[in-house]
Amino acid sequence: MRSGHAVEDYRQLVALSDNPITWFWVGLLILLLLALPGLVPTYTLVMASAVGIAAIGAIGLNLLTGTTGLISLGQAGFLAVGAYTCALLMADYGWPAEAAMPAAAIFTGLLSLVIGVPSLRLKGLYLAITTLAFSLIVTHFILYSENLTHGPFGVRIANPTMLGMDIASDVGFYYFVGILLLLVSLFALNVMRTRIGRAWIAIRDHDIAAQVMGINLVHYKLLAFFVSSSIVGLAGALTTLRLRFINVEVFDLLISIEALAMIIVGGLGSVAGSILGAAFIVLLPEGVRILLDFLTPEMKTAYSNYVYEVRGLLIGAIVIIILRVESGGLVGIWMKTKRYWINWPLPI
Amino acid sequence: MSALLQVRNVSKRFGGLVAVNDVSFDIQRGNIHALIGPNGAGKTTMFNMISALVQPSEGELLFEEHPLHKTRPDRLAGLGIGRTFQNLAVFGHATVVQNLLVGMHHRTRTGLLEAGIFFGRARQEEIRAREKVEEIIEFLEIEDLRDTPVGALSYGLQKRVELGRALAVGPKLMLLDEMVSGMNGEETEDIGRFILDINETLDITILMIEHDMHFVMDISDRVTVLNYGQLIADGTPAEVSASDAVIKAYLGRA
Numbered sequence: 001m002r003s004g005h006a007v008e009d010y011r012q013l014v015a016l017s018d019n020p021i022t023w024f025w026v027g028l029l030i031l032l033l034l035a036l037p038g039l040v041p042t043y044t045l046v047m048a049s050a051v052g053i054a055a056i057g058a059i060g061l062n063l064l065t066g067t068t069g070l071i072s073l074g075q076a077g078f079l080a081v082g083a084y085t086c087a088l089l090m091a092d093y094g095w096p097a098e099a100a101m102p103a104a105a106i107f108t109g110l111l112s113l114v115i116g117v118p119s120l121r122l123k124g125l126y127l128a129i130t131t132l133a134f135s136l137i138v139t140h141f142i143l144y145s146e147n148l149t150h151g152p153f154g155v156r157i158a159n160p161t162m163l164g165m166d167i168a169s170d171v172g173f174y175y176f177v178g179i180l181l182l183l184v185s186l187f188a189l190n191v192m193r194t195r196i197g198r199a200w201i202a203i204r205d206h207d208i209a210a211q212v213m214g215i216n217l218v219h220y221k222l223l224a225f226f227v228s229s230s231i232v233g234l235a236g237a238l239t240t241l242r243l244r245f246i247n248v249e250v251f252d253l254l255i256s257i258e259a260l261a262m263i264i265v266g267g268l269g270s271v272a273g274s275i276l277g278a279a280f281i282v283l284l285p286e287g288v289r290i291l292l293d294f295l296t297p298e299m300k301t302a303y304s305n306y307v308y309e310v311r312g313l314l315i316g317a318i319v320i321i322i323l324r325v326e327s328g329g330l331v332g333i334w335m336k337t338k339r340y341w342i343n344w345p346l347p348i
Numbered sequence: 349m350s351a352l353l354q355v356r357n358v359s360k361r362f363g364g365l366v367a368v369n370d371v372s373f374d375i376q377r378g379n380i381h382a383l384i385g386p387n388g389a390g391k392t393t394m395f396n397m398i399s400a401l402v403q404p405s406e407g408e409l410l411f412e413e414h415p416l417h418k419t420r421p422d423r424l425a426g427l428g429i430g431r432t433f434q435n436l437a438v439f440g441h442a443t444v445v446q447n448l449l450v451g452m453h454h455r456t457r458t459g460l461l462e463a464g465i466f467f468g469r470a471r472q473e474e475i476r477a478r479e480k481v482e483e484i485i486e487f488l489e490i491e492d493l494r495d496t497p498v499g500a501l502s503y504g505l506q507k508r509v510e511l512g513r514a515l516a517v518g519p520k521l522m523l524l525d526e527m528v529s530g531m532n533g534e535e536t537e538d539i540g541r542f543i544l545d546i547n548e549t550l551d552i553t554i555l556m557i558e559h560d561m562h563f564v565m566d567i568s569d570r571v572t573v574l575n576y577g578q579l580i581a582d583g584t585p586a587e588v589s590a591s592d593a594v595i596k597a598y599l600g601r602a
């Protein structure tokens with residue numbers, strides 16, 4: 001049993017984690033991820049990059065929906081805005097990736113204010129529907145503004161580089177996504193442990209009390225939209241850099257549902273939960289395939305024929321189970337387990 | 349010096365219902381002032397007007413000469429008014445420390461970029477705010493609960509956190525809406541002790557709504573009584589409990 005330690009120094013109290021064991025494990029994980037390209041086949045790296053991009057998108061969505069309590073069904077729309085901004089700036093206007101990517105993030109953030117403003121008075125379902133409508137409008141706009149967006153033909157970009165790094169190769173792109181995921185995670189964790197993150201939490205839990213504590217609801221809701229959507233826009237830009245060819249079909253509305261599933265399964269309001277949830281949802285079909293390898297060949301063919309249906313069913317079932325059994329998601333389960341072992345043999 | 353809060357001919361109508369009817373009274377600096385009256389008398393409505401959550405239909409509310417009826421609710425903390433709510437209004441999924449830190453929101457300035465890198469002012473402010481929060485935690489004797497989500501605490505302890513959050517605002521005036529209803533005898537005594545301490549040692553003026561008459565008469569310096577939106581008495585506890593109008597209002601409903 002590890003005893004709760006008394007902390008005297010306030011610098012320690014405001015640290016991300018004052019527990020050296022946590023830092024040890026985080027360090028080990030980062031070392032493992034650094035060494036990964038030497039250890040696994042390319043296909044695994046490509047999957048890891050996909051998880052990384054989904055995780056960045058999930059962190060963004062979680063700030064808005066998990067932390068601030070503003071439910072968004074607009075993830076696909078924001079991803080598309082980021083992806084198309086990046087792609088068009090590079091393909092049609094000759095911008096380098098170094099400039100197109102941040103521009104895409106910030107543009108997505110600013111555009112989100114356009115739906116943020118009318119949504120200020122909306123809550124719950126009404127806000128969700130507004131964001132869904134936004135998503136539909138984005139798709140429509142892309143399809144029918146052919147002069148600007150290439151309409152149904154999609155956009156192709158040349159092999160990109162980033163600050164001299166070759167990010168067109170699978171290994172290069174893997175490291176690039178890894179670095180960005182690390183930076184975005186640190187940014188989100190930091191914001192959440194300051195007055196801004198606490199203002200968002202306060203608005204989610206009790207907006208009137210938040211207001212009486214001096215929090216300007218308009219300001220902080222719009223800030224949540226901006227920060228969240230900028231990060232989602234960044235994930236969109238990364239999608240462009242990864243695929244090098246995008247069209248509207250990449251940003252199907254189902255993506256918005258999957259993104260919500262990621263943060264619910266991983267843990268609402270948690271950065272670690274966003275990453276875990278993204279990994280879980282993205283790797284789910286692979287996981288099932290590996291499991292089925294131990295079963296009969298007939299089931300395997302059946303599965304590969306219906307992989308999307310099976311995936312949808314599984315995601316739905318898991319979300320329902322999580323909501324009923326452990327609303328803290330994977331992170332909540334992890335915390336409970338940890339607390340159990342720290343206190344062992346005493347009951348929790 | 350003029351009164352800390354002046355309520356001048358304030359009325360509030362909700363459609364046809366007159367919730368507060370031409371009420372005037374003062375709150376003097378340093379007092380523990382009780383606002384009492386039967387259910388539906390308009391007490392919470394009065395609090396909501398003082399907190400700028402509800403606009404009066406007529407009249408003025410002046411806090412240190414500052415017109416509260418022309419203020420936005422999120423300016424209140426900055427003016428020096430903290431409050432608790434009749435129904436629990438804690439941030440249930442946040443920890444005790446986080447709840448208290450929210451009370452200090454208006455005293456900090458960190459912007460988005462500083463917050464994102466957690467450097468310089470962001471860090472300094474966090475450290476300073478955390479120091480103040482530790483003082484409040486000690487004062488309210490909730491040292492063991494720092495990192496507990498407030499929603500997991502008992503009703504009495506949640507109320508105590510709400511009191512702490514109002515204290516974290518650093519207020520000159522604290523509005524407490526029915527702190528002790530629903531609490532047992534021991535919890536009520538604790539809260540009474542905290543209120544007296546807040547008033548005496550921290551020099552914070554208190555305006556509280558309470559139904560528990562013993563509690564009110566015990567600790568208040570002054571009592572204002574509302575009945576059906578009308579002010580029917582305003583004076584010391586002794587004066588008010590001797591008032592015919594007050595006796596009739598309470599007996600009439602009993």
Ligand SMILES: Nc1ncnc2c1ncn2[C@@H]1O[C@H](COP(=O)(O)OP(=O)(O)OP(=O)(O)O)[C@@H](O)[C@H]1O
Pocket residue numbers: 362365367385386387388389390391392393394434
């Ligand atoms: N927002 C509102 N809209 C309409 N009517 C309201 C509103 N707020 C309060 N009222 C009405 O105004 C009257 C006074 O309510 P208020 O909550 O101020 O009473 P109170 O003195 O706090 O009572 P209690 O002791 O039950 O808390 C009640 O009749 C109530 O129904």
Ligand SMILES: [Mg+2]
Pocket residue numbers: 391392393434
């Ligand atoms: Mg009331």
